[in-house]
Amino acid sequence: MTIIDLADLRSATANAAALWKALGDVRGCDVVQRPGFVGVGGDERAGLRIILQSPSPGADDVAELTELAKGWTRGPVLVEDSYGVVDMSAIGLEPRRLPVMIRRPGEALPPAALEVVRVEREEQLETAERIVVEGFPLSRFQPHRPRQAFPTALLGYDGVELFVVEKDGEPAGACLTVADGTVGGLYWVTTLPEFRSTGIGRALMHAVLGGLLKDLPVTLTSAKAGKPLYDSLGFTTITQSTWWSSP
CATH class of the missing domain: 3.40.630.30 (Gcn5-related N-acetyltransferase (GNAT))
Incomplete structure (x- = not known):
């Protein structure tokens, strides 16, 4: 997997973890924070979200997040791995690839055409x-x-x-x-x-x-439909993240 800038990717994954920790807080979820990952587990609707935070997570962290995902019974499971360091297929999760993108401050954009x-x-x-x-x-x-x-x-x-x-x-x-x-x-x-x-x-x-x-700098993970818009606004792809999810 090609990574343009590891520092950019660390910033993107840390920001995603900040979002999910905030949602975990306001939803009353269980939050597990380790050097290699952040896990936020909620109810049947919210399910479990795990976000890898390191290109080289420790063996204990990998074992813990794998057991957490394997044993989860409340709703869906999603493991967001932008570093390509885990394989969740053995526990029944399926992969899809999504681009992680970044845009640096630069030329000013026109004002929004709508309110x-x-x-x-x-x-x-x-x-x-x-x-x-x-x-x-x-x-x-x-x-x-x-x-x-x-x-x-x-x-x-x-x-x-x-x-x-x-x-x-x-x-x-x-x-x-x-x-x-x-x-x-x-x-x-x-x-x-x-x-x-x-x-x-x-x-x-x-x-x-x-x-x-x-x-x-602004980061996002793009769906296929949104990528042409983000390309036109000056976003570039950092890497292809693997999202492992329950069928």
């Missing part, structure tokens, strides 16, 4: 949550039930922000960001199906990259 609002109130949080659950989608949280995926305590959580974009007066897209002082992370950049191919994702990206995260 993008930072989420500050509970009703706005519920709107952002609904968009992500229905549009991304987060199938385990469907049908949408308020404050299950994004509990109210996420409002004001240090470093975590959510944004909603409207088109013709209707909520059309949303995303979540995590700024940890070193790098910014973008998560769940979502457009509702009825608004796709109308500039929603680009408006979100212009607003976030030109505002809150304008002075930071």
